[in-house]
């Protein structure tokens with residue numbers, strides 16, 4: 001499908017005063033300010049604490065009566081489920097459009113599908129789509145908030161926020177940390193959103209992978225790009241292995257799984273190059289024994305399931321930010337708890 005995509009619309013609207021400008025959509029990390037990102041992370045921490053303590057903030061069901069629709073043109077376990085869990089925790093209704101059984105299969109265009117869902121009563125749409133820029137395209141056609149659940153090789157902003165929250169919990173800060181992101185960088189929306197967000201929060205980001213999987217200069221902000229994996233791993237505080245995305249590549253661009261593992265797969269010896277309290281991340285789904293030695297997934301330095309759990313709190317923060325208090329939100333209520 002061709003969407004006639006042009007330059008993305010800005011993700012944020014200007015607002016007066018010192019408070020972070022109100023978010024209308026969450027289309028990417030590009031366009032977020034540091035204060036907006038910090039406020040989302042602080043709110044996610046608050047929601048996580050509220051869920052753990054079953055606090056009154058949740059018993060008020062702050063999004064009661066609101067309806068979130070997930071529209072996923074690509075498979076998902078973590079992102080879609082966590083949006084549904086997050087919506088339920090806030091008292092909202094979550095509805096999924098089963099794209100493979102929908103009128104998309106009769107040729108309905110993306111804008112017609114989304115406008116139909118808005119007419120059916122959606123208050124926000126979470127969109128995953130194989131075409132880069134699809135979320136920006138959706139935002140231009142809808143008057144309700146659009147959340148990018150992953151667009152082609154573009155961005156996956158809620159995954160990056162989830163990863164940043166996990167780093168904060170494990171290391172107490174993001175600023176000043178060395179973060180190595182390894183693998184199929186070029187095709188990874190997770191890598192792009194993480195590189196942009198972690199740099200925004202003050203980390204030093206290194207990207208390393210096979211030559212065919214490295215991005216053009218500047219495509220991932222100011223991140224350092226190297227073919228030398230050991231250079232990226234040396235002293236790293238955080239290592240993020242990426243899924244090999246064979247669905248987004250020309251055949252033969254990357255080595256077959258066995259060769260990929262022996263050259264690029266992470267094992268315990270690789271972590272010896274890193275900081276002693278390194279945190280190992282992977283956005284999932286993991287190809288065990290390809291990107292990461294399966295035994296490392298049981299290692300206490302591995303935070304993969306913590307990432308998954310944090311996805312709920314982050315998505316609660318995003319939904320509440322976009323839909324709470326009549327659509328906008330008061331930034332002053334959550335700007336003090338960040339703690340980094």
Ligand code: CP
Nearest residue numbers: 076077078079283284
């Ligand atoms: N990390 C991630 O986006 O996982 P899913 O594809 O399962 O949503």
